Amino acid sequence: MTDSPPLELTPRMEPVIQSVLAENALLHQLADGLGSPLNIVLPEALAPNVESFRAVYRRHRLRGHIYFAHKANRSAALLRQLAATEAGVDVASLAELQHALGAGFTPDRVIATGPKNREFLWLAARTGVLVNADSLDEVSELAALVAVDRLPRVRVMVRLSGFASHGVRLISRRSRFGVPADRPAEALDRLEKHADQLELVGVAYHLDTIGQPEKAVALEGCLAAIDECRRRDVGAWSIDIGGGFGVNYLADAGQWERYTSELAQAVLGRRPPMTWNGHGYGLRNEGGTLRGALGLYPAYRPVSGPGYLDQLLATPAPEQRRPLGELLLDSMIDLDIEPGRALLDQCGLVLSRVLEVRTESSGLLVRLEMNARDVSLEEHGVLMDPVLVGRAEDEPTEVFLLGNLCLESDLITRRKVTLSARPRPGDLLAFVNTAGYFMDFSATAALRQPIGRKVALYRDDGRWGWCLDEQYWPVHERTEAA
Ligand SMILES: Cc1ncc(COP(=O)(O)O)c(C=O)c1O
Known part of the structure; x- marks a missing residue:
């Protein structure tokens, strides 16, 4: 060799x-x-990223919040600079919420996501930030906190997961977060019970994948959940589709193609090793045949960040067959997003x-x-x-x-x-x-x-x-x- x-x-x-x-x-x-x-x-690189996402909203004539997923970086400087843009912030812990409030975000620009402990829920309720509820128990715990302290009604979204599309037999990946999407009635019953404490504003999902078909299924599932709310006279008006828009890390598609195909050759022993101890990043050589799957982030991604959102909105809904962006617009639903990685490009x-x-x-x-x-x-x-x-x-x-x-x-x-x-x-x-x-x-x-x-x-x-x-x-x- x-x-x-x-x-x-x-x-x-x-x-x-x-x-x-x-x-x-x-x-x-x-x-x-x-x-x-x-x-x-x-910090100066943030505002153009926010604006690129907003341009996609304009193109699809949609309204809604762009919440930065704080977990992607702990920096105070980045958060404070974001506070000086139109973006909001998605906080996933008590400390992130404290950080966001201290960085200059008013509560109307903050959404609390992920599973929450009581202290996190308490501060969220006290300050009146939007709570993206991760489970029905969380809904009840939040309502109890609001009731005990006689706080104003807290705005909530319900995170859904496990979406299925019947027509095309596509399902979204399993997630340990969120309320089962096939049981919206249960969530609505629970919210109705706490109507004096909580105001439902919409439904949400976040899928840990870059696959658009799964996200299209989830978004259409959220549209169906909003329909269900409206049938029951609950005035929900927004869908939060989480993050996962991705970043293009490499300058040149050709380098990525060459690298990944040479890696396969190296795993098969047909070229000198490219990795420590012949590590295959998920690929392996079984008697001269390449097996496994490359477990890498696709570092060259021509469609990522705002471009990815644009493409998702132009994608036909799996069942209704009309572009998802059009369906949102027709139903006058706000689109909220929580990009982390992509806003930090x-x-x-x-x-x-x-x-x-x-x-x-x-x-x-x-x-x-x-x-x-x-x-x-x-x-x-x-x-x-x-x-x-x-x-x-x-x-x-x-x-x-x-x-x-x-x-x-x-x-x-x-x-x-x-x-x-x-x-x-x-x-x-x-x-x-x-x-x-x-x-x-x-x-x-x-x-x-x-x-x-x-x-x-x-x-x-x-x-x-x-x-x-x-x-x-x-x-x-x-x-x-x-
Ligand atoms: C609920 C939620 N929203 C948003 C994000 C941000 O995802 P990304 O940085 O891929 O955009 C995450 C990441 O884990 C998340 O869990």
């Missing part, structure tokens, strides 16, 4: 990220002063210092001052190459990236990545477009290794300025404009 040319997976980078990466001296200063890994968030990067570069039989090994949980690309199955900061392009070089934990398993990613030159100790690697889930979702202080600090970069008089994440407030541009 001859050596093959390096397989690159070049991340898609919009001008905002390119401009940050050009600040070699600043990035080195920040990593020297604040340590490695270092998380960088870019291009909103941040993670920097890591190179500690050591050594050659072994397995290849060139690069040890970083970070671990796999500091940038959990592997956990989410997203493959893209890091960028070597401030180094001129040279010979593309394949390396394995090792983490700083004393664990065999601590590889930043199990595949060889391709760098634009041979790295040297002291270099900085940038893992770009990692604000959505990769930056702080899984970070731990294992072995007492530090969790990366977070800074916000913003443009000040045409130059990049920075501050600690918690010190960022979106006041700069406003003062300048005044």
Whole structure:
């Protein structure tokens, strides 16, 4: 087997990220002063993402809220900047709700999702945010809290799951969240019982998939549930379709196709290994036949984010056969969405210092001052190459990236990545477009290794300025404009 040319997976980078990466001296200063890994968030990249989603609403003549799913990043800077846009926020814990209120979101811009404990329900009821109920017990617990404290009626949505489409025999995946979609009457009975405490405004779903057919079934199921409400004279008017619009991480479709087909060849032993210990990302070689399924996020996704929403709304409903967007419009139903990952597209990067570069039989090994949980690309199955900061392009070089934990398993990613030159100790690697889930979702202080600090970069008089994440407030541009 001859050596093959390096397989690159070049991340898609919009001008905002390119401009940050050009600040070699600043990035080195920040990593020297604040340590490695270092998380960088870019609040200015948020507003265009919100606007792109809103443009889809305009195209389909629909109304509704765009709630940012806070869980995708803990950053205060990003949340405060979002508060300065028209977006709302989806909070899935008591602390996220407190954070959102403190970041400047008024209660009418907040939706509480996911399973909730009593304290979370209490603060939601007290502040009057919209509660997306995860179960009927939650509905009753919320009603009891409202009744005991004689609070104003709380607006609620009911999350449904387990949708089925009869005509085309399609079902949505099983979920441990939500009320069974085939039993809307039970939910309505429960809400009727608590009519003095709760006001039903609509129904919701969130499906952990990128598959559009399943989402079309779920959306049509929600339309049927709203019809049922209206038949019973309950004035529900909105459907919340959750998140899962996705991001296109790679610049080039061809690279992705080449990479995945070469990976299959490597698993079959027909080319040199591309991964640590021949890991197949779900593929395996059974006596010369390729088996299994590639368990990776499709890193090149030409239709993602707002484009994905547009496509879903143009999709014919499986039973009624008319575009879902048209059905929503005709029934005068508001469409609410909860994008996490997609609203954070291009909103941040993670920097890591190179500690050591050594050659072994397995290849060139690069040890970083970070671990796999500091940038959990592997956990989410997203493959893209890091960028070597401030180094001129040279010979593309394949390396394995090792983490700083004393664990065999601590590889930043199990595949060889391709760098634009041979790295040297002291270099900085940038893992770009990692604000959505990769930056702080899984970070731990294992072995007492530090969790990366977070800074916000913003443009000040045409130059990049920075501050600690918690010190960022979106006041700069406003003062300048005044
Ligand atoms: C209820 C709910 N809404 C929204 C989201 C955000 O999903 P995404 O970041 O894929 O858009 C999630 C993610 O888990 C979720 O559970």
